Amino acid sequence: MKETVVGWEIDALLDDVNDNIEILSLDCFDTLIWRNVNRPMDVFHDLEIADCTMELRVLAEKRARKALILNKNKNEVTISEIYAKMFREADDARIADCVDKELLAEARHCFAFDPVCKLIDRAKSRGLQVIIVSDTYLPEPLLRRLITDAAGQEIADKIDRIFCSCEYGASKAGGLFKPVLADLGISPGKILHLGDNLEADFKAPAKLGIHGVHFEQFDDEASERLRLEAVAATVLDKETRKVAPSLQPHRAQISLRRKNDATFQFGHDVLGPIFQGFSRWIAEESDAIEANTGKKPKLLFLLRDGYLPAKAFMEAYPEYADQVAMIELSRFTANAASFKDRKAIESFLMAEATSNKKDAYSSQRQAAYCRQLLFFRGEIPKLAGLKTPEAFIREILKAKNVKKIISRSEKFRAGLVAHLQKNGVEHGDNVVFVDLGYNGSVQNVIAPILNAEMDLNISGRYLLLRELMITDLDKKGLIDVRHYDNSALNALCESIAVLEQLCTQSNGSVLGYSEAGEPMRDTADIKGKQSEERDHAQAACLAYMEQLGCGWATTPRSWDSDSARQMAAAALSRLLFLPVEREVGIFENFHHDVNLGTKDMLRFIDPETARQGLRRRGLFYTKNISRIYLPGELQQQGMQALLPLFTGNRFGLDLRQNDFQSGSIKIPVMLADDQEHLQIEIDAYPTSDGYYQALIPVGTGQFNVAIMLGQICDWLQVEEVNFQEIENFMAKKIDDDSIAAHPIYEAMTENAPGLHRCTRKDAFMMIPPPTISTGETLMLNFVFRPTVLSSSAKTDIKKVA
Template identity: 85%
Template sequence: MKKAPKVQHTWPPVNQCENWHKLCCVFLVLAGFADAFGFIRSKGEIVTVSWVNEKEQEDMKENVTAGEIDTLLDDADDNIEILSLDCFDTLIWRNVNRPIDIFHDLDITDCTMELRVLAEKRARKALVLDKAKNEVTIHEIYEKMFREADQARVANCVEKELLAETRHCFAFAPVSMLIDRAKSRGLKVIIVSDTYLPETLLRRLITDAAGPEIADKIDRIFCSCDYGMSKAGGLFKPVLADLGVSPGKILHLGDNKKADFDAPMKLGINGVHFEQFDDEASERLRLEAVAATILDKDTRKIAPSLQPHRAQISLRSKDEATFQFGHDVLGPILHGFSRWIAEEFEKIEIGIGKKPKLLFLLRDGYLPAKAFLEVYPEYADHVAMVELSRFTSSAASFVDRKAIETFLMAEATGNKKDAYSQQRQAAYCRQLLFSKDEIPRIAGMKTPTAFIREVLKTKNVKKIVTRSKKFRAGLIAHLKSNGVEQGETVVFVDLGYNGSVQNVIEPVLRAEMDLDISGRYLLLRELMITDLDKKGLIDVRHYDNSALNALCESIAVLEQLCTQSNGSVLGYSVAGEPERDTADIKGKQSDERDNAQVACLTYIKQLSRGWATTPKSWDGDCARHMAAASLSRLLFLPVEREIGIFENFHHDVNLGTKDMLKFIDADTAQQGMRRRGVFYTKNISRIYLPGELKQQGMQALLPLFAGNRFALDLRQNDFQSGGIKIPVMLADDKEHLQIEVDAHPTSDGYYQALIPAGTGQFNIAIMLGQICDWLQIEEVNFHDIDNFMAKKIDDDAITAHPVYEAMTENAPGLHRCTRQDAFMFVPPPAIATSETLMLNFVFRPTVLSKAAKTATRKVA
């Protein structure tokens, strides 16, 4: 920080005339010493001139982070007599993303956040009529809220806003401790704040939010609205005049660089800029507020962007990408989940009159269990981590033919006849406990129907039931070895999201162990009415089904971050010991996951360290909002460095197979956007599509988020605009005709043209020379019209074999049209079909022809 100048003289004496002061100032400016002196004019009462020590300028910091505030006075000059503090976002923080979010919580009839903002704008606009001030008061704001309002109504509204502020405000611990240190050193403490709250109301708010102990240590409060000027607009001048001290005796700390550093430094006051957040944390918090606004269906009763984790994120010291992610994202999600689990534990205990057993289901329940025990170690005797998965619970559930049929109807239905279907048949065989030698015979069926009939043959049903009984005995032994007793009340705790384990294993465990089972999940979106005791921190009680469905799309991201490195459990020994597959996820992914988990637990261990006082709005509902906003932001609006973490991640599908799916395939996503445009995202199934689309920017991410969250009925033509006309010749053995086809922009400057191809009988000539001198060709393939947009990229493509006339390929895919009559000829597909086809032609016109440019100008 630039050191304010040490006082060498007080010049002139207090009783000396103001003209002498003016003369000295003029002399100093003319002599070129203006930058080397600090001085203040205060109506002839006192003028101070201070010499700048350039070496001492380098001794103190210009900027501090939250973790450096506690040593701020250690670096300060011994000459400092007054600690000056900004109020909001320095001493007093709000439990929301933006100050205006408080206005969602105003208990004022017919008043919305938008109306409150507009009232303030009108009040500030009226300042043009008063040249003596550039700040408004809260009373002036509410006078502009209504067409006609008496002072009693205005006073009532002011009171309601103070109550809303009090509900969400808290004291930031590092600054509270700084005040204590300042007082112990004999310093005065003042507040200098840009605020529409006058001094009496701001002191009341500080007392309510920070407590009387802190408020009583504040000697003076200076509010911009009381002086009609902001800090950047001159407030520090009357502050100095009222205090009657040299600027160099004051150390001021605040979060606004212009108001809290630049403005005081111009007057010789020691200014320090408090940097609340690094750039990535700021971006995440802002996007969490965006995600919360989109996710929540009711934003009137409570601000959608409650962020009780802001203070703790500000105090994070490590900037390494994975640690930052684990701390700032996983930490708040699992903190909110842990609090809710503790609340649910207490409710169940009250209901049954005894403590239940919390069973965290591994593998995904690993980190939630660690986080919960870190927050609530007193529950340790009632917590167990058990190896129950969709695979093991299903394997133990085949008690009869009906149970097998239920599994097959849910998992193995469909009409696909490709190799992937047979691959899945093999996975289902492993789930049904067939041996390696038996699988090839059963999984070789040509259709799902034939596969199901083969499985349900009497000899196969007997094998499955017998093997499932043995498997079930091992699972029960495993539960007993983890302290689960006969007739006990247990709570399955997992990330969710359908409660599949509970669905299949609950009737089995009720029959075998007389267990009373409840399920508590981070995210719960049931696909049928099960009538089981299930709840989610995020479930249908708070969010509609479209929101829950949207969150489930990429939940595998969170699953892989919460798991442990052990391989999938394929069975249990007689004693209940898990028998595992080898862990296939190793190397960098395992290291990144472990580092993120350490960071998450670091957040959990340091809960509330940023709070000197607890905001009144911190409750279970606030914790849910925090977790849901952080989760939805991660799943739909990732930041750049998160993509770097996940780009080498793979997802273990955990069906008793070694199937691994890559999290992010940016090249495929880019190809999909070029070939299909934004509509590509509607019907595509990916592990983490938002991560793949990050490179496309918010213009791709936001439609994906909003479309999924609200289940919007968007069609392909909704995304088609700004097209260009392409002349096309169609010919078969009977006739030929010329048509114009619209090509619509997709992404990265590419265009898509869908050209009718009949049942494959047409020869197609695309007259490219009439529109382009140069172009890049991305795709030329035939597709079945009915299935085109419901398929993955090139899933049903029939290869086209184009021939180029008067066109040269100067680089792979880059063509030059050497004449205006140049064209691309596409003969009918070699494969006969009865389906109606179209030719999908995707290209980028890098240089338009003269005729096309003229046509474009005419259209414009």
């Protein structure tokens, strides 16, 4: 007979039990009855009791349990005793009213777990009695009422007895099973008990000879994800914890997942809930548009990122299949089809000029713009590589080039129209662009074009919408300003490339269309391991979509459109900011295709660069740094790195480098030029992994600098020595434009690369002025790790402590 089961094994639990078993005993909460929240106390956010918060309800229970010290024969409390401690004075009527309201809140979020309901049915068909043994402050009548409300009358009628710890004054681990056996008048070996608590439901009954079976609700990683999703939901929506609990309607389905390899687990447990929420919303939006217009809209999922959303939607809502098409339409193709006149070309060039990209008009970018403007390969070298943006723009806007672009765009546009018609889009249709988002830039560009060409009424429905200007177009996001503020939306956009690459196909970028509307593609550059991992994750997501609602014998009343949105937003924000270890392992070999008609590929995560950045700059390295998936790089650094990044970005906090500086050590420094020398002390502040950073002012670079390391270290590692322009350094988060320094070591030996030993107390590192003069005010940036402090430095540190 089994001692441990997971969710999908429960309904077959009786297959291998012996004939001696006469009673099936079940734990109640998290076994038969589940809650649609992460923690039981989260239900208390929904209490409709005046002035009562979740925290006050928890404190009242703590006070009631503390009062048990006066009653040696009892270690459990009732719900009425809890509410008696909620108020300074309360009569029985008020307490009873509060109890009723808590039961209503519980009933809103509770549901019956399907495998346990099936187990009850099988037990009754074999002639077994079914009992509930529960650690609960609800007396038997109230618990039976809740079970009936959550599981239905049919299941409640099959439960012969209910034993509640509060009525016996003892928990399961504290002796409840003894009176249970006495009341039943049965030997322990005739009872099979199932529950989710290892101590209460397995070890405690086993001591009495009852065969306990431990139900493992979740594997460790799923449990960690769900907990962190609740954290992410709280940070993302600052009002959530005041108004309602953080809902997790996917808990039961995750518990029933059979495969545990990292990629399948990720696709099922993370991508599945995201696209469950998105798919439900798209179906609702489609219905709303049909109700308003009297005509079913065409749901056009924009490839490449729309591939997985389309497959997930059709898996969940096959009845919409005749409305769905996957359209090859991207920023590149939308722009290419939009150049109807000189003004359109100017708008494109000006948008890029104001994009705030450091390399907005580098020669590489100019070549990409030329490809976007439909110049042929042989024409590009004559146009790209001009020294200034102004020169490049003037060249593009010459009459001959404008004429060429407009002519080619007209042909491109005809191919796009043919492509839409080939996929069932007809003149005058209502169409909905469905995509991940995030600004609806394709819709911005192509909507007026297609309206003129095909009289299309175009809406945009996106997973995440964060508009950068007021467009007055029909756009909505499952996650948008209706539910979250702009700082939250901006934060979610930071690492969204992670989701993009998980949603694509292996096909290359579309470069154009044939006259018949067939897409003409570039070769696919993302192959091998990344494609395999992506396909496996997508298959797992679709497996989740195929079984929506499995685990629910009854549907929680809190499952609605808002619950679906919260679930998707929490799963997405947790992935983007609080990744778990095995997720990061999936992405280690991923690259991001920028999909602008170029072959530019960017590596997803580079943990070594992140580790180096933290050593050299500390946590300030993470503020607004441009990386594809910075939280993935920082995951190995722990929550102390991830949570400040998440909260800082989510709330748009004005944090600066000196906010992260504390616990400094003093280092003696000599500054000397041709006229004089000066001895000062500089504070070196800890960064990460035991490293310190010292910033030493050196004027415009006229000083020789001697750092008297022998006075503070016997051994040290030198990580970085360079000059920085003060103004640029304080504006950047990690330097790209440092000026080389050339240190000279006196009375110091290098015993390994970067590892130095100070052989005398007067050992120092001399840094001459930089060989390049910029005329700007400079500082010397010195990052080091004191591996062995000198005895005097140790004394100074103790004094400071």
